[in-house]
Amino acid sequence: MIFSFVFFSQQSLSLEKQLIDEYKKIRAEIEDSKFAISDNYYFLFGSVTIEDYEDDIEFFAEANAYENLDVYAFNQICWPDYLDIETKVKIFYRYLEVNPLFDFNKNITVLKKEKKPNDVINIIYVFDRDNNTINFPSTKHLGFINSC
């Protein structure tokens, strides 16, 4: 059995400690909420069912992650009881047309990719809050009184 070690200097290739620490704090939350915010990062969660690998899996999972983000933002709003779900969705997306959640995203990267037995691939994306800001609409922004 051949085995040899030769040491040489190399730049660190590990994940940043700060990112690891913050990911650990939101790890349990992201599976349920499909989105999480830590002190310095946004974490998005996207899923894709693999039909075949010709399609850009990461692209579709990223699209799903943005849909999940929309759902998260929707659920943060204290909706009045008298509105039905269709109206709520209409109001919400009309608002997002004028005020998108974010204008652009910079340096979104794949943090973790996990294949599940039922051909589903879950991908956790991360981007830093220094270069990106998500503008979550508040109940007030939508013109409702927060009664929650």
Added chain:
Amino acid sequence: MTIGKNFIIILTLYFLFLMTNISYAVETKEEFATEKPSIKLHKKSGQSKSLAEDFVRKNKKWKIGLNSRAEEKGGDFFVSVGTSGIAFDNSFANFGDARQDAFDIAFLQSKKQFIKFMGQRISTNIVNERKQGSYAQPPEPGTSEMEKLMDEMSSFEEGKKLRTLINLKLDQALRDAGYEDPSTPEAVEEAEKIIKTKEFSKSIEAAAEHRIAGFQTYKVFEISDGNKGDISVIGLWSNKLNLLADALSTGGDIPSGTPKKPLMDQIPTQSTDEDILRWAFSYGARMTTDENGNPSILSFGHASPIFDDVDEWTDACDQAILQAESFITIFANEISSYKENLNKAQNTKMFEDNANLNNLKSETKQIKNYYKKLETSGYIDTAGIEFLDSIEIQHPASEQALECIAAVGWNTSLRTAGENIQNTNEAAEKVTLDDGQEIDDTIEKEEDEDGTSYSGESDEADDDF
């Protein structure tokens, strides 16, 4: 005196001319010397290939390609070597995946080489048979003799069946070229030409691909300078392995003399450094038999945690198990699909339509797609795959290169057992466990780490092939 003076002058001039000429000649020679082409051995890339080829030629005293061996010792066998670079980005978080992708490509390369060697052998055999007159009186198409031949073909051994089908195609090509009697010396000569044409070679390689069942990894070599690395796979095929593949897909008898050990004893232990290294360089699936003589498959999967943490290790090991399980399904389905095509084939079109490997590019996406199709093809039921063991290692490439390697096994007897367990599980009440308390296992390492070059090799497969 004048004559003497003139003689001295002529002599001096001649001497000077000679000197100039000599010095010019020396310069010219030097000039040529500098322009002399020099060939240097490029030692930077594909070093694992050299290791693999040296191992084949020097250690095993085999040839790359067809190796002759006495029938009583198992008959002829093929050896091929495939190589691929390990492409990983600036994070060791995907190191395990990158190594697995490199193995997949290298294994595909070695399969393609095998197809080429097998194709050449089929062509040579066909030409020789025709020259010797052993294919002298082929039955006429549409006659009762031809029907009889087609009926008999199902009982032919694989190689003979393939050669017969290719011969029938060759007869047709000869008729198209105006040779009504394919057994005349002129026709035999023309057959040799036809068989070498590009179009016909494709048919032969498609047929050769259908003999791949049983082709498997014999040994893996891997080398890296800590930054760039490559993997070489030595692939091996023999009649005995092909028969074992047959037993695996049809449930028939295993070839005699095949070793029988419990699958658990066929994977490396975790007690010695040498065995831990065997884990690190064990890839993919390979055939074997269990202690009861059931045709079996052993498979290894690799996955990396994104950082050193108990929960991430758990996820990585789940991924490694899943990967190892999928390799068993893929391996078994690949064998079964080729065997099924061979059984059904009445002409070479079946092979041409179902040849995949030669058209497959050595590119991860294409290979994954091919595997995905095989995984879901359902040629064989691989229910009841057993988890054997897993190991968490720090790869010698870097302290950051963490990998969980899992070994799983399957044998034909587990098929029924697996189905029963599946039914029981479906009926059973689901039990949900509370999430355990998270164990904080932060990486304490400083930012700058040392990268490490490494080289290693897998365990050799059994020499009883």
